[in-house]
Amino acid sequence: MSTIIIDGKKISQDIKDELKKEVEELNKKxxxxxxxxxxxxxxxxxxxxxxxxxxxxxxxxxxxxxxxxxxxxxxxxxxxxxxxxxxxxxxxxxxxxxxxxxxxxxxxxxxxxxPKKDVDCFHPYNVGLITIGDLDGFLPCTPAGIIELIKRTNIDIEGKKCVVVGRSNIVGKPVSLLLLSNNGTVEICHSRTKNLSGICKEADILVAAIGKPKFITADMIKEGAVLIDVGINRLENGKLCGDIDFENCKEKAKAITPVPGGVGPMTIAMLMKNCVKAALMQN
Structure with a gap:
């Protein structure tokens, strides 16, 4: 079974194309x-x-x-x-x-x-709605992009053990809430977590968002895991890499996002989605 390389460029383009049609319809009104x-x-x-x-x-x-x-x-x-x-x-x-x-x-x-114009979804009001499971308003762009990547690759979140490494307000916490809303069983890890490697190894879906280059290695993941890499780190040779050691992990994974070209392009696509949603909500 060959590993699925999740193409964020293609998926974000699909979303932009869908939004383009939606905006043409809105313009008619x-x-x-x-x-x-x-x-x-x-x-x-x-x-x-x-x-x-x-x-x-x-x-x-x-x-x-x-x-x-x-x-x-x-x-x-x-x-x-x-x-x-x-x-x-x-x-x-x-x-x-x-x-x-x-x-x-x-x-x-x-x-x-x-808050009705907060398309980045950073206002405590909008963050609070997500916390209580109300996903009808704006969704934070990078976390929402991660969920789209998983769903559009036909991967089911329901009942899966989801491990999020990183607890930032921009990615770690909100993506945990969105995975939970999609019926995942979620565990959040961070710099103070004991036995981080053991917890990662149990993950069906692993989201890495800690900003440490190639931190997640093949011995930290289980066979057939879905790996979502939010990190963007620049190496000394000028090349970009993620928080997951891509080459080392891809053979073992069921699906993996590359860096660049994975989660990155999704952030802007989801921002555009929020913007179209804002226009609908305000009219």
């Missing part, structure tokens, strides 16, 4: 989804993300409004802009690109975004 992206400062990685988000909007037919502010923008100025965008009916989704410069309180900014 005079609904025009719009996304405002706010970038403060000149973080090179953030600039790349923002430009990729713009390209995805253009492809799907989502109007994109871009605000590129200088590094020295004050917290008050940023809060004022968010207030304007909250009130603007053309803007269905607001995304403030993180990280923000040190002098701006990230928490305060995320709280200021209207």
């Amino acid at each position: 005079e609904i025009y989804p719009g996304l405002a992206v706010v970038l403060v400062g000149n973080n090179p990685a953030s600039k790349v993300y923002v430009s990729n988000k713009k390209k995805a909007c253009e492809y799907i037919g989502i109007r994109s409004f871009s605000y590129e502010l200088p590094e020295e923008t004050s917290e008050e100025e940023l809060l004022n802009l968010i207030d304007v965008l909250n009130k603007d009916e053309k803007v269905n989704g607001i995304l403030v690109q993180l990280p923000l410069p040190k002098h701006i309180n990230e928490k305060k900014i995320l709280l200021a975004i209207n």
Whole structure:
């Protein structure tokens, strides 16, 4: 049995194509989804993300409004802009690109975004809905992308032992909640977990999101496991790799995501999905 290499590029393209058709239908009803992206400062990685988000909007037919502010923008100025965008009916989704410069309180900014326009799903209101199992609103982009990858590869989550390595608010915790909502039996591991290797070895589905290159090795997984790699690490030779040792693990796995080209492309596709959902909810 050969291992399935889960193609995130293809699956994310399928989602974008579906959204493109949906937006064409919405346009006929005079609904025009719009996304405002706010970038403060000149973080090179953030600039790349923002430009990729713009390209995805253009492809799907989502109007994109871009605000590129200088590094020295004050917290008050940023809060004022968010207030304007909250009130603007053309803007269905607001995304403030993180990280923000040190002098701006990230928490305060995320709280200021209207939860109905919080397409990144970072507002405590939206996170709270997921915690109580209400998945009708926005879903956090990377975790939702992971669930799509699993489902669109025809892998059943129900009743499976799911191990998540990493407990960040962006991936680890929310993906655990989504796996749980899909009837997986979930265990979360982190830097203080005892017998991490033994727990990983029991996983039917293993999600690695810890930011340590090639941390999960073949001796830590069981035969026929599904491996989802959220890590993006740059090696000394400049190449990208994930948190899972891909070459070492792929022979043993039933299915595995590559890095790059696995989870990465899904994040923007799911952001676009949230944006279209926002336009529907607001109209």
